[in-house]
């Protein structure tokens with residue numbers, strides 16, 4: 001006889017979401033923990049790159065706790081400009097500081 005046989009500790013583990021046995025559970029893995037925009041402070045800077053091109057850089061957002069790819073897509077469409085994600089920083093082509101600031105503010109990010 002096993003130690004916990006017949007007690008509540010003897011039940012095989014079940015998924016808390018669907019109630020299936022964990023071995024049979026097909027739930028998607030839980031989303032990575034996100035940090036609310038309200039709890040993050042973005043820093044916006046306009047910088048010069050080679051050949052005098054200007055880019056608007058967004059720093060200070062947590063790459064692990066934010067969906068920066070999604071944010072980049074949003075900013076690109078709001079600015080009507082190209083952009084890229086680099087080392088956890090968002091770069092939008094051109095001087096878009098005003099538009100970027102407004103877009104981030106609407107999402108709820110704090111801006112410094």
Ligand SMILES: [Zn+2]
Pocket residue numbers: 015016017018019020025026027
């Ligand atoms: Zn499940």
